[in-house]
Amino acid sequence: MRNKVSQQSAKERAKNFSEVALGFSQGEAEKEAARCLQCKEAPCVKGCPVKIDIPGFIKLIKEGKRKEALEKVKEKNNLPAVCGRVCPQEDQCELVCVLNKKKMPINIGALERYAADYELNQLSDRNRKPTTDNRQLKKVAVVGSGPAGLTCAADLAKMGYQVLLFESLHLAGGVLVYGIPEFRLPKKIVQNEIEYIKGLGVQIKTDTLIGNTFTIADLLQEGFKAIFIAVGAGLPQFLGVAGENLNRVYSANEFLTRINLMKAYKFQEFSTPVNLGDKVAVIGGGNVAVDCARVSLRMGKEVNLVYRRTENEMPARKEEIENAQDEGIIFKTLTQPVRVIGDEKGFVKGLECIRMELARGCDESGRRRPLPIKNSNFVLDVDTVIVAIGQNPNPLLPKVTPNLKTRDDGKITVDENLMTSISGVFAGGDIITGADTVISAMGTGKKAALEIDKYINSLTSNSSNF
Amino acid sequence: MSRIIHKEDLAKDIIRLEVETPQIAKKARAGQFVVIIIEEQGERIPLTLANWDKDKGVISLIFQKVGFTTRKLGALNIGDSIGHILGPLGHATDARNIGTVICIGGGVGVAEVYPVCRAFKEAGNRLIGIIGSRSKDLLILENEMRGVCDELFIATDDGSAGHKGFVTDVLEEYFKTIEQSTNTRYPDLVYAIGPLPMMRAVSEFTRRYDVKTTVSLNPIMVDATGMCGSCRCSVAGKTVFACVDGPEFDGHQADFGELEKRLELFKDQEKKIDEKFSA
Numbered sequence A: 001m002r003n004k005v006s007q008q009s010a011k012e013r014a015k016n017f018s019e020v021a022l023g024f025s026q027g028e029a030e031k032e033a034a035r036c037l038q039c040k041e042a043p044c045v046k047g048c049p050v051k052i053d054i055p056g057f058i059k060l061i062k063e064g065k066r067k068e069a070l071e072k073v074k075e076k077n078n079l080p081a082v083c084g085r086v087c088p089q090e091d092q093c094e095l096v097c098v099l100n101k102k103k104m105p106i107n108i109g110a111l112e113r114y115a116a117d118y119e120l121n122q123l124s125d126r127n128r129k130p131t132t133d134n135r136q137l138k139k140v141a142v143v144g145s146g147p148a149g150l151t152c153a154a155d156l157a158k159m160g161y162q163v164l165l166f167e168s169l170h171l172a173g174g175v176l177v178y179g180i181p182e183f184r185l186p187k188k189i190v191q192n193e194i195e196y197i198k199g200l201g202v203q204i205k206t207d208t209l210i211g212n213t214f215t216i217a218d219l220l221q222e223g224f225k226a227i228f229i230a231v232g233a234g235l236p237q238f239l240g241v242a243g244e245n246l247n248r249v250y251s252a253n254e255f256l257t258r259i260n261l262m263k264a265y266k267f268q269e270f271s272t273p274v275n276l277g278d279k280v281a282v283i284g285g286g287n288v289a290v291d292c293a294r295v296s297l298r299m300g301k302e303v304n305l306v307y308r309r310t311e312n313e314m315p316a317r318k319e320e321i322e323n324a325q326d327e328g329i330i331f332k333t334l335t336q337p338v339r340v341i342g343d344e345k346g347f348v349k350g351l352e353c354i355r356m357e358l359a360r361g362c363d364e365s366g367r368r369r370p371l372p373i374k375n376s377n378f379v380l381d382v383d384t385v386i387v388a389i390g391q392n393p394n395p396l397l398p399k400v401t402p403n404l405k406t407r408d409d410g411k412i413t414v415d416e417n418l419m420t421s422i423s424g425v426f427a428g429g430d431i432i433t434g435a436d437t438v439i440s441a442m443g444t445g446k447k448a449a450l451e452i453d454k455y456i457n458s459l460t461s462n463s464s465n466f
Numbered sequence B: 001m002s003r004i005i006h007k008e009d010l011a012k013d014i015i016r017l018e019v020e021t022p023q024i025a026k027k028a029r030a031g032q033f034v035v036i037i038i039e040e041q042g043e044r045i046p047l048t049l050a051n052w053d054k055d056k057g058v059i060s061l062i063f064q065k066v067g068f069t070t071r072k073l074g075a076l077n078i079g080d081s082i083g084h085i086l087g088p089l090g091h092a093t094d095a096r097n098i099g100t101v102i103c104i105g106g107g108v109g110v111a112e113v114y115p116v117c118r119a120f121k122e123a124g125n126r127l128i129g130i131i132g133s134r135s136k137d138l139l140i141l142e143n144e145m146r147g148v149c150d151e152l153f154i155a156t157d158d159g160s161a162g163h164k165g166f167v168t169d170v171l172e173e174y175f176k177t178i179e180q181s182t183n184t185r186y187p188d189l190v191y192a193i194g195p196l197p198m199m200r201a202v203s204e205f206t207r208r209y210d211v212k213t214t215v216s217l218n219p220i221m222v223d224a225t226g227m228c229g230s231c232r233c234s235v236a237g238k239t240v241f242a243c244v245d246g247p248e249f250d251g252h253q254a255d256f257g258e259l260e261k262r263l264e265l266f267k268d269q270e271k272k273i274d275e276k277f278s279a
């Protein structure tokens, strides 16, 4: 039997922001690790975007060597405590695990988390000094401190580069701090991972908006040999329906930033407010929408999740959809908003929707196309609307950087080595892929570190020809 | 952390701080702003770059104590530090030589219009300034404005300085003289910054004369880097993000009514936390 991680009860957790999943005990972890067949060809490793030696670390857990297990994971993954919590393992390593044929894949995510959490209370262990001896003292700049930027910075530091990581917000972490809520990814854990990366010698400069505070040209001029751009997909999309600028209509990003980054759920102790009514409609069906819904619930609201297709097509992780249902979120599927209705003071007082049905044919996403049912309009009784229908690549930096080419959809154009249209400037993460996952952002961050190293080496070998 | 090296009361509840931020001072341009956070638990609030000195690496912020965060900021002293300052943000003023420009500032908005005036003057424009406040003791930067404007008019609600009335009264007066004169032309641009009702009144007035009018909108912001949409406003029927698309917009196209309502969104919470400060 696959061992599941125990959770806070749905009733309990609906009222607090503490982590939902409690993690394996040593007994549970070793029992789960013992199920692993230690496959020679290990399909799980191929399913992992950063190629962690999965059977390797699982074996160490089985043998009770938790610290060594973590070291094994860290050979490939600089943010294991984060990935163990938020990676969609069901679509990656666990999907291809041979035991998945019997629908009982190894719980790789929970084991990774178990290994990673070893360090949680052992800070002294991770503050090891950077390996300064073989320091080449070549400077590389990384822009954006989400998973892509952090990973690239860490790998470059391990290779002996002097890395400066620039972040516009006042805290590092990208979506990990401003987007994903505390109950799924405690901020203390993100902080710990960031401390580890600083321990590798990466210098983090927050409150620095590249494009404004420094331009890309400034950085090149200041002697950075290469630059990695990982500014993410943070531009909120709106529906484009009437009434969207009414009070108490929030983009998912604004809502989550107020709550997670600015800690509006502890208003008074923290001074950033959020104004919610009693009944919230969250629009969308991805991870972001489900997070917004579950946060609203924890703020004591009645929450409707409004999605235009059915539950089966929701892009959010299955586990999180189930969690949301258990917690009491009302699913309003096959429903599309057409207008936000306001009162005379400019506050939301309802959401007009139309019912949908799924057509036979599929759209470009391979899912059945939702079509409106004529004359099926109705008003959903809500006083707060959160729009979580997607984020686009951040346009700010490309806009002010001449020669930095983007595609029509705003993604920065890169070649197969992740180099942009400017020589020595690389890009990765959501800014090249569009909103994706933590691990895929980390994957491009790792690749970029390798490519940057190659590029810088080619510079030196070229110049030594003279 | 940025250290405060100078503090000065300009008027009742209006304070000027000089803060060490070399990189922002180096990049600052008229019309741009910064976001500050006093301490980890604090809120991010936008403040206009009122002045800067590249050589000394210092910027000036002038603000009015209107609520929790500005009161807290006002309670800091020389030697204290502001936790975080991000900037410069937003588009700089497009200050080309276009002829004659009227710059209008109301209340603490005078501090915000001053750098814009300088930029227009430096570009070679003829500059008319109109500044106003409720009363004489609330009027700021009169001397600085006099130094940069070719002509300066003052209006106070109670008549304790300059004309009795609003800045728009002075503007109307000015336009009337032009109407009656044979050799002066209407200005090429009117630029207004201050309380929302003032910017609206200026825009409505100049619309009648079809004189191009720029206003600097002041919606509530969070990140101020274009990632949240808190600052969204309607201009020419389209949604814009004031922090990255502005903060300057065409006054004849801006939806002031919507912005006025959006500024009310956190009133109850603002009151609650402000009471905490007073206590």
Ligand SMILES: Cc1cc2nc3c(=O)[nH]c(=O)nc-3n(C[C@H](O)[C@H](O)[C@H](O)COP(=O)(O)OP(=O)(O)OC[C@H]3O[C@@H](n4cnc5c(N)ncnc54)[C@H](O)[C@@H]3O)c2cc1C
Pocket: A086, A087, A088, A143, A144, A145, A146, A147, A148, A149, A166, A167, A168, A169, A173, A174, A175, A176, A179, A180, A181, A208, A209, A210, A211, A230, A231, A232, A233, A234, A256, A287, A288, A291, A394, A396, A397, A428, A429, A430, A431, A435, A436, A437, A438, A439, A441
């Ligand atoms: C609410 C939410 C829940 C999610 N849940 C999951 C999940 O469960 N599992 C999963 O795998 N993925 C999830 N994702 C997606 C995942 O978080 C992203 O794909 C990932 O964070 C992208 O990483 P990144 O490094 O490319 O960018 P980001 O994490 O977006 O980081 C970019 C950083 O760059 C900074 N920046 C932007 N412009 C500049 C500039 N000009 N100068 C300096 N800094 C700048 C930004 O402030 C930001 O901190 C979720 C996303 C959201 C929003």
Ligand SMILES: Cc1cc2nc3c(=O)[nH]c(=O)nc-3n(C[C@H](O)[C@H](O)[C@H](O)COP(=O)(O)OP(=O)(O)OC[C@H]3O[C@@H](n4cnc5c(N)ncnc54)[C@H](O)[C@@H]3O)c2cc1C
Pocket: B033, B043, B044, B045, B046, B047, B048, B049, B062, B063, B064, B065, B066, B067, B068, B069, B070, B071, B108, B111, B112, B217, B218, B219, B220, B221, B222, B247, B263, B264, B270, B271, B274
């Ligand atoms: C681009 C820009 C530049 C600005 N420049 C200056 C300046 O140079 N000097 C100055 O005194 N003020 C300036 N403001 C306004 C200033 O940001 C607000 O007065 C301040 O945020 C109020 O915070 P508070 O906590 O003290 O008061 P609160 O009690 O929070 O609010 C008091 C009033 O200020 C408004 N307000 C609240 N939060 C914000 C916010 N985050 N952004 C904008 N308005 C808000 C509210 O409508 C409210 O009525 C500027 C605003 C913008 C958008």
Ligand code: SF4
Pocket: A035, A036, A037, A038, A039, A042, A043, A044, A045, A054, A055, A096, A097, A098, A099, A106, A108
């Ligand atoms: S595929 Fe599954 S059983 Fe095989 S090594 Fe990987 S985790 Fe273990």
Ligand code: FES
Pocket: B220, B221, B222, B223, B224, B225, B226, B227, B228, B229, B230, B231, B232, B241, B242, B243, B244
């Ligand atoms: S303040 Fe967040 S987008 Fe402008």
